[in-house]
Amino acid sequence: MKFTRRDVIRTTAGVAAGAIGSRLIGSPAFAQDAPKYTPEQGATLRLLRWSPFVQGDEDSWLANTKKFTDATGVQVRVDKESWEDIRPKAAVAANVGSGPDLMLVWFDDAFQYPDKLLDVTDLGEYLGGKYGGWYDGPKGYAVKDGKFIGLPLAAIGNAIVYRDSWVKEAGFSEFPKDTAGFLELCKAMQKIGHPAGFTHGHGVGDGNNYAHWLLWSHGGKMVDESGKVAINSPETMKAIEYAMELYKTFIPGTESWLDVNNNRAFLAGELGIIANGISAYNTAKINKDNDPKLAEIAKDIRTTNLPIGPVGQSVELHQTTVAVIFNYTPYPNAAKAYLQFMFEEAQMNDWIKGSAGYCCQTLKGFANNPIWSEDPNNAAYARASETLRPNGYAGPLGYASAATMADYVLVDMFARAVTGQATPQEAMEEAEKRANRYYRV
Amino acid sequence: MTAQRSSFRSRLSESRGFLSFGFMLPAAALLLVFLTYPLGLGVWLGFTDARIGRPGIFIGLENYEYLWDDSVFWLSVFNTLLYTISASILKFVLGLWLALILNENLPFKTFFRAAVLLPWVVPTVLSAIAFWWIYDSQFSIISWALMELGLIDSRINFLGDPTNARASVIAANVWRGIPFVAITLLAGLQTIPQSLYEAATLDGASRWQLFRYVTLPLLTPIIAITMTFSVLFTFTDFQLIYVLTRGGPVNATHLMATLSFQRGISGGLLGEGAAIAVAMIPFLLAAILFSYFGLQRRRWQQGGGD
Numbered sequence: 105m106k107f108t109r110r111d112v113i114r115t116t117a118g119v120a121a122g123a124i125g126s127r128l129i130g131s132p133a134f135a136q137d138a139p140k141y142t143p144e145q146g147a148t149l150r151l152l153r154w155s156p157f158v159q160g161d162e163d164s165w166l167a168n169t170k171k172f173t174d175a176t177g178v179q180v181r182v183d184k185e186s187w188e189d190i191r192p193k194a195a196v197a198a199n200v201g202s203g204p205d206l207m208l209v210w211f212d213d214a215f216q217y218p219d220k221l222l223d224v225t226d227l228g229e230y231l232g233g234k235y236g237g238w239y240d241g242p243k244g245y246a247v248k249d250g251k252f253i254g255l256p257l258a259a260i261g262n263a264i265v266y267r268d269s270w271v272k273e274a275g276f277s278e279f280p281k282d283t284a285g286f287l288e289l290c291k292a293m294q295k296i297g298h299p300a301g302f303t304h305g306h307g308v309g310d311g312n313n314y315a316h317w318l319l320w321s322h323g324g325k326m327v328d329e330s331g332k333v334a335i336n337s338p339e340t341m342k343a344i345e346y347a348m349e350l351y352k353t354f355i356p357g358t359e360s361w362l363d364v365n366n367n368r369a370f371l372a373g374e375l376g377i378i379a380n381g382i383s384a385y386n387t388a389k390i391n392k393d394n395d396p397k398l399a400e401i402a403k404d405i406r407t408t409n410l411p412i413g414p415v416g417q418s419v420e421l422h423q424t425t426v427a428v429i430f431n432y433t434p435y436p437n438a439a440k441a442y443l444q445f446m447f448e449e450a451q452m453n454d455w456i457k458g459s460a461g462y463c464c465q466t467l468k469g470f471a472n473n474p475i476w477s478e479d480p481n482n483a484a485y486a487r488a489s490e491t492l493r494p495n496g497y498a499g500p501l502g503y504a505s506a507a508t509m510a511d512y513v514l515v516d517m518f519a520r521a522v523t524g525q526a527t528p529q530e531a532m533e534e535a536e537k538r539a540n541r542y543y544r545v
Numbered sequence: 546m547t548a549q550r551s552s553f554r555s556r557l558s559e560s561r562g563f564l565s566f567g568f569m570l571p572a573a574a575l576l577l578v579f580l581t582y583p584l585g586l587g588v589w590l591g592f593t594d595a596r597i598g599r600p601g602i603f604i605g606l607e608n609y610e611y612l613w614d615d616s617v618f619w620l621s622v623f624n625t626l627l628y629t630i631s632a633s634i635l636k637f638v639l640g641l642w643l644a645l646i647l648n649e650n651l652p653f654k655t656f657f658r659a660a661v662l663l664p665w666v667v668p669t670v671l672s673a674i675a676f677w678w679i680y681d682s683q684f685s686i687i688s689w690a691l692m693e694l695g696l697i698d699s700r701i702n703f704l705g706d707p708t709n710a711r712a713s714v715i716a717a718n719v720w721r722g723i724p725f726v727a728i729t730l731l732a733g734l735q736t737i738p739q740s741l742y743e744a745a746t747l748d749g750a751s752r753w754q755l756f757r758y759v760t761l762p763l764l765t766p767i768i769a770i771t772m773t774f775s776v777l778f779t780f781t782d783f784q785l786i787y788v789l790t791r792g793g794p795v796n797a798t799h800l801m802a803t804l805s806f807q808r809g810i811s812g813g814l815l816g817e818g819a820a821i822a823v824a825m826i827p828f829l830l831a832a833i834l835f836s837y838f839g840l841q842r843r844r845w846q847q848g849g850g851d
Contacts, residue, residue, distance in 0.1 A: 192810050195597035216813060217598035305705075306791035357682020359794035360704030369683045503596050503813060510812035519795045525707070534616065541611055542814075 137233070139226050143438035149180045151442075152197075152204040154190050154425065157383055157462060164458025168451040175445070178438045187308065191216075197430060205433040206442070208425050211509070212245060212494065212501040214254045221253045222429040222436055224443070228252030231447050235469030241492035242466040245424050245501065254428035255443055258456075258463035261488030262313040262422050265384050268406045270298040270376040279408045283321060283346060286411040290353035290377065298376035301355040304519040306512050307363040309423055312495070314379055315514040316421035318343045320493060321413025326508060326539055327499035333543050334498075335517070336536045342414070344521045344528040351522035359523055371401060379410060381423075382461040382485050407484040409491065418491040422464075464488035504542040513538045590819035597813035608820035617796050618821065621804040622828075627711065628800060629780045629832065632718045636775055637768075639719065640726025645756075647727065648734045658731070665724035673788035676717040680704050680789065704790055707797035714798050717785055722778065726771055733767030734760070772836045780829055801825050 151169075156162040162184075169180045183204065185193055191213055197203030198217035214221060228246070232238045238246075242256030264279065271279060274292035290300045303310040319325070322343035328334040351358070355375055357365075366378040371388060378384065385405050392399035409418055427446075429439040445451060447467070456465055457475045461482035465471060466489050476486035496505025508514075517535035520526040526534065557563050591608055595601025612618045647658055664672065679686055680703035688700040703713045741759050750758065783802040786792060792799035792807060799807075801821055809818015 188811070191813070192597065195813065198598050199600075216596070220598070305793040355683070356700065356702050357705040359706075360682060360702070360710065360790060362791060365682070368681075372683065374683050503599075507808075507812040507814050511807060516795055519793075523795060525795055538615075538617070541615075542812075 137230065139230055139440075139444070141437040141441035141444065143176055143178045143441050144435045147178050147435035147438035149178060149206065149433075149435060149438055149442055150183065150204040151180060151206045151208070152183045152185060152190075152193065153208040154210070155184045155186055157381070158386065158458075158460050160458035160460050161455070161462060164455045165446075168446055168455060169442075171451070172442055172445045176438075176441060178435075178442065180442060194428075201430075201432040203430065205435060205439050206427060206429050208257060208427055209254070210426075211424055212496060212506050214246060214426050214428050215248060215501040216503060216506060218248050218253045220431060222431045222433070222439070223251050223253065224255060224429060224440060225250075225252045227440055227444055227447075228255055231255070231444075231467060235447075235449070235467035236471075237468050239466055239468060239489035239492075241422075241494060242424050242426075242489050244494040246426050248501075254426040255447065256466040256489075257425050257427045258459075258466060259488040259492050260381055260423040260425070260462060261464050261485035262309070262379055262381055262410075262420060263484035263488075264377060264408045264410055265370065265380050266377040266406055266408070267298065267401070267404050269404050270296065271406075274298075274376075279406070280411060283411045283413040287346070287349055287353075290350055293376045294353040299353055299355045300350075300377035301358050301361070301366055301369060301375045302350070302379055303361040303363070303366060304351070304359045304515070304522060305361040305365075306515065307361055307365075309363050310361070310366060310380065311363075311512065311515045312509060313421050313423075315518050316493075316495065317379075317410050317419070318347050318518060319514060320419040320421075320497070321411070321415060322346060323413075323415045325498050326514065327496065327505075327543060329498050331499035331504065331543055333536055333539045335514075335539055336532050340532055341528055344518060344531060346413075347518045348522050348528070359519055371398065373397070373401065382407070382482065385481050386460060386462075405481060407481045409484050409487060418487070419493055420488075420491050421495060422488045422492040424466075424492065424494075461485045499543075504544070507542045508539050511538065511542070513542075587819045588823055590816055591823040592820075593816045595815040595819075597810070597815060601816050604816070608817050609824070611817070612820060612824065617799065618804065618824075620796055621792075621799040621801050621821075622824075624711065624798060625780060625800045625802075625825075625828070628715055628718065628782070629776060632715050632722065632779050633772065633776050633836075635715070635719045636722040636726050636779075637772060640723050640771075641730055641768075643723065643727040644730035644734055645760075647731050658728070661727055662724045664721050665728075669721065669784040670788055672721055673717065673785045676713075676720075676785075677789055680713050705794050707794060710790060710794055710798050714786060714789055717789065718779060718782060721785070722775060725778075726775055729771045730764065730767060733764050733771075737763045769836065773833055776832045776836050777829065780825070780832060801828075 153165075166182060169182060173179055187210075190207070190210055193203070194207050194209050194213055195216060197207070198220035201220075228238075229252070238256060239259075242259055246252055246254045246256045266279065270293065271289065274289060274296050276289050276292065280286045280289050293299055302314045304314075305311055319340060323339035324335065324337055324343045326333065326335050355369065366375070366380060367384045367387065369375045370378045370380075370384055385402070385407060388398045388402035388405060392402045410420055412418055427443055429436065429443070433439050446455070452465070452467070452470055453473055456463060456470060456473045459475075461475055461479070462485075464485055464487075465473065471486065476482050494501055494505075495509045496502070499505065513535050517531045520534065521528045521531040590601065592603055592605060593601030594604045594607070643661060647654065647661065651657060678684060682700065682702055682705055685700060685703060687703075688697070691697045692700070702709060704710045737760065741763075742755060745755055745759050781802050782800060783806065786798055786800055786803045787806070790798045792803050801824065805818045805821035808814050808821060812818070
């Protein structure tokens with residue numbers, strides 16, 4: 105991701121604004137630059153979003169939508185779809201030219217049909233300018249050829265969730281910050297009967313998050329900047345070797361895990377360390393009054409970011425959602441006005457808070473949202489947008505990056521090697537071959 | 546001219562062929578719209594590089610050439626054949642055995658017949674979720690029971706080990722599919738006249754001979770139909786695998802149907818997904834021809850040898 109002079113100025117302004125405090129944000133000095141979108145006569149909107157995982161997210165989103173309707177008279181119908189159905193639904197709408205006016209899509213979905221989306225560069229630049237700039241990772245999912253084809257709405261963070269007392273029992277006063285220390289901790293955790301467990305199965309979120317972290321933290325990448333497959337490398341080999349060592353310390357069965365298994369096992373006290381969204385901690389916290397065992401677990405849970413590997417910085421996939429407007433909408437101004445309203449400080453801060461740490465801001469100006477300091481365990485999720493990398497790193501996003509991840513090329517590469525079904529070299533070559541298919545060699 | 550036209554009309558309305566054709570039109574139109582068109586579109590898409598969000602261009606056999614060289618595709622073919630053959634044989638043997646038992650004069654016969662249908666009546670996704678718990682690597686009730694009985698020391702890795710995972714999904718499919726086979730064969734058994742059994746008994750036939758020379762030959766047409774459908778359902782199974790393993794561990798349980806979905810819908814490569822689906826057709830045809838005609842052999846039906 106290249107920085108332009110304008111980005112630097114904006115980022116600096118954002119950091120300064122953050123330091124001064126949020127009173128500066130939204131001040132009249134900024135507000136006068138705001139684009140004005142007058143909704144079309146008789147406009148109504150339909151938004152299709154993913155089913156919420158945290159009730160507060162939906163409650164807040166709907167309350168803000170109602171505020172928009174009260175202020176403008178534009179009715180907005182909000183529909184929900186399951187996680188997996190978002191991609192095909194959005195693609196069909198784009199192809200057919202009919203469907204919801206707006207959608208909240210995942211990852212690089214917007215890059216599958218960029219010419220079917222309304223250009224929202226004016227809005228993207230205005231919001232970025234007003235709220236301290238966009239984080240690079242989420243922005244990468246919404247900007248194509250210098251134009252905003254959508255607005256990065258949130259990063260759904262993935263972090264280490266662990267049992268503090270067991271980590272201490274294993275002889276570690278604090279959670280290791282680097283991959284070498286992490287491996288030692290996992291060995292120690294296994295010895296005391298409270299092992300770690302990370303998904304090697306086809307878990308859309310957890311499986312991909314873990315596999316991408318393994319690769320990137322060791323300096324590997326699926327493709328280079330030009331989109332040429334670069335998975336067959338010494339860095340990837342190091343990542344696989346590390347994964348094999350780590351796997352030996354895991355609880356049995358992680359090859360079959362889908363997205364729910366690790367939460368379930370962790371909350372049953374079977375595991376000492378997992379990587380997950382904040383939902384695992386929230387489940388324990390919400391139910392602690394009805395279940396003494398969960399109350400004990402909730403008290404013992406700590407969260408932290410995934411360890412830093414040889415690359416020397418936090419690099420993770422997380423999960424990103426982008427708000428897009430289809431260009432077939434008869435009410436483009438109303439749709440833009442709606443997004444503008446939802447991204448403005450009052451609504452956005454309210455929504456981030458309502459999401460209880462599940463949704464991380466994509467604009468730097470909202471980094472001081474009280475939710476991140478309200479509970480120390482939320483802090484690890486506050487940096488999701490900062491540490492995330494687009495799934496097609498280091499190449500361009502598009503069909504190939506989407507298909508490579510959807511086909512679990514990376515997940516399978518690690519799974520084959522750690523389970524001994526292939527040598528590290530064979531697993532790497534197989535991944536290279538499969539990726540080459542998508543990147544059309 | 547008018548008289549000529551009206552006489553042509555009246556002749557047309559009295560023509561049996563024309564009327565039959567007219568009556569068939571609605572059904573033909575439905576078949577055309579809901580069967581022929583999607584099938585044709587699927588075959589066409591298999592020859593294109595269509596992607597979600599973009600209509601494809603004709604690329605000939607490129608998708609098939611890639612699949613020919615794709616180890617995951619061949620693994621899915623192997624898995625599909627193993628899954629279909631193993632599950633179908635087990636469903637047939639157990640279903641027939643159950644049908645023969647239910648055909649006897651048992652106490653509470655009606656209750657048992659209704660109970661047998663339960664696994665088939667429960668929606669697939671629900672039974673798949675139940676199996677997901679039963680096979681869970683941490684919470685499996687089977688592992689728990691065997692450990693409590695002291696028969697095993699550690700939990701069974703049902704879905705994490707490739708061999709175990711294949712056996713587990715086959716077992717789940719068999720559990721779901723037995724009722725269909727059993728009830729259909731039971732219906733067939735009840736059409737066999739009792740007088741044939743009486744006559745054979747008078748001739749001194751043993752129970753095995755009654756089964757071999759009376760029951761089986763008269764049941765073969767029903768077996769052929771039942772197994773044809775059973776093989777079809779098993780070969781194209783999707784829900785069970787999708788819920789239980791999503792094709793894992795390391796693609797060890799991917800069937801052609803689930804791989805087609807993963808590549809075509811989740812991955813957005815509609816052309817390749819369609820090619821995998823089209824590649825199922827020859828296997829399906831072979832399976833149907835085998836189970837239908839193979840079991841319909843006249844000599845076998847007439848009690849002769851092969």
